[in-house]
Amino acid sequence: MLHDAVPLLHDYLAHSAGRLGGKVALVCNKQRVTYGELETRANAIAGDLAASGVVRGDRVMIFADNTVETVVSFWAVLKANAVVCIVNPLTKSDKLDYLLNDCKPTALITDGHLQAVFREPARGCPSLLRMIVSGTIDDVELSRLPHAVRWATAVAIDGGAPPPRRCIDVDLAAIIYTSGSTGEPKGVMLTHRNMMTACTSIASYLELGEDEVILNVLPLAFDYGLYQMIMAFRTGARLVLERSFAFPARVLELIRQEGVTGFPGVPTIFAALSELKSLKDQDFSRIRYVTNTAAALPLKHILMLRELFSSARIYSMYGLTECKRCTYLPPEDLERKPLSVGIAIPNTEMWIVDEHDRRVGPGVVGQLVIRGATVMKGYWGKPEATARKLKPGPLPGEQVLYTGDYCRMDAEGYLYFVGRGDEIIKSRGEKVAPKEVENVLMNIPGVREAAVIGVPDELLGQAVKAFVVMENGRTIGEKQLQMECQKRLENFMVPKSIVVVASLPMTDTGKLKKTALS
Structure with a gap:
């Protein structure tokens, strides 16, 4: 019998709902949803999944935009003791077909406006025992999908309690597919412990509290976007969720209206910001921190962000899906080390090796190695690719991540990203x-x-x-x-x-x- 006190990822939502049930947790597409409402809906969807045959360890794919239903579904899948896999709504039919055949989900949660994409792949996926479709879809189309029901039907069942708890923290929580810009997409396997460790580490150096209002314009299928939602609900903060940064003026107005305190972005978003002429008229005084990942920010973007968000701390960060986050640059070091991606995140160790697997000293370029509880369990169904990334670590039986990224470290231990191994x-x-x-x-x-x-x-x-x-x-x-x-x-x-x-x-x-x- 498993003990309910073992902390799991979905406890973040349950605990915040228990403390702050009436507080608005999510603002999305003019909807405002409280923690209590999210918890009730997630329990209902989890119950439907369990009743449909979803059991511990089964995969459930979510193919949808940044919506309230996607947020609810993420937590519902975990509550059903299953493994969640969110797929970007821009994915085409052939790639979706590949992903379905790769992870063989027992259920698919999606939206009617994507039916032209998911229709044939779903019909050809023999592992599906349930489809839950939100949005608009006619009865005939719905009847032609395997074991399909409308979202309204699934969410209407009693959401008082989730299915019985079956998982422990070393069970898989999520499979996050890499973008597949080179070769086939690979499913990164992450446990509850992996993801909770990453959240605890990042939230500690960002100093997140429940008074935060976090803007997320990044896809929930992208781990950087997904963790904004997870960390917000971990701390009892409010998440302002947008589909993208395609309409900057709308997003800037949301920042003002909602009193946003946290703004995570990527270089393309900051490049778009630099083009806007109306920025000087905006009041961003409530923004407390701005984060960037993917690479060190160009100096011109650092200067622009400092001018625009004059009261904010700016964090340059670096990571990869296989371990979530590697490093962060403390804001106080931005002035003296603007090109660095910083130091190892809390509870993580890193070093650099040469082509003979020997550790190298300051200033020498080599491959970055990451050690810690954030390191993935491997790639789903790809043991050879896993063996190239995960290798024996300092302790017997442990594995560390060989990132494939080339970096150098200065004498103070600050990291400088040089390039992906296959880009040199x-x-x-x-x-x-x-x-x-x-x-x-x-x-x-x-x-x-x-x-x-x-x-x-x-x-x-x-x-x-x-x-x-x-x-x-x-x-x-x-x-x-x-x-x-x-x-x-x-x-x-x-x-x-x-x-x-x-x-x-x-x-x-x-x-x-x-x-x-x-």
Whole structure:
């Protein structure tokens, strides 16, 4: 018999609902939902899943936008002792079909407006015992889906108590698929302990409290977006959930209306902010912190954020889905180490190794290794890929994460991201880190965004090629951009060609998609 006192991820919602049942937990699409309402709805959906045959360890896929139903479903799946897998609503039919066949979910929770995408993959998925469809869908279409009911039907059952608790903290809580920008998507397996450890660590250095109002414009299918929701509900804060940053003026008005105190973003969002002319008229005095992940912020964005959010602490962070978060740069260090992604997050250890797996000293570039309770259990159904990432650690029987990312550390232990292992360019026999070239390009006045790749070259092996997006109204020629690079870079790092483009290709989660550049 399992003891109910064992803390699990979904206890975050239950505990906050117990303390703060009447408090608004979620603001989404003009809806305001309290902690008590979320808890009741999640219990109801969990009950429906359990009654449909979902048992401990089964996977349940959520294919939907950032909506109230998606938030409820996340907690409901955990309460049903199952493993949650949120899939980006921009996913196409063929990829959805791959994901369904890969993780073989027992249930699929989705929205009627996506039926053109999910219809055929769902019909062809033999593992499904239940589909719950929110939004608009006619009766005929619903009847053609496997074991399908409307959301209103599933949520209407008694939500007084969840199904009996079966899991312990080393059971899987979630499978989060990587974007698949290179090769097939891989499902990162995370336990309750993995995710709770990450939440505790991040919330501690951000100093989150229940008076926070956290804005999330990132997809819940993206772990950075998902953890905003989890951490908000862990502390009893309020989450303001938007589908995207596609309409910046609307989001800025929400920041003002809701009194937002926390603003997590990515470089593409901050680049878009820098283009807005109306920012100086906005009052952002209540924003207490701004976070960035994916890479160190360019200096121009740091200066812009400091001016815009003058009373906020700015956190530059770095991580990957396989361990959630690796490092953060304390705001007080931003001035003296603006290009660093910081120090290891609390309760995590990191070091850098060379190609012979030997630890290296300060200033030496090598592969980053992460040790701690946030490290994933592996990739779902992919033992060979898992073995390349998880290797024996210092203690017998433990495994540490070989990130595949190349970094260096300074004498104080601050990390500097150099590049993904598969992105390093070998030109003229020298190794070129795209990030170094991109940083130089980004700090040329008039350049808004930059991306650097290696392309085949008969003489050089690989040539450095850059793509830049200019700020509105600015024009700079390729020769002038190359001259600016020559002032700041070694000769072998200067791009052989620079192409000015209207925009850079992005993945569904807003990350730069370099595989679409050539």
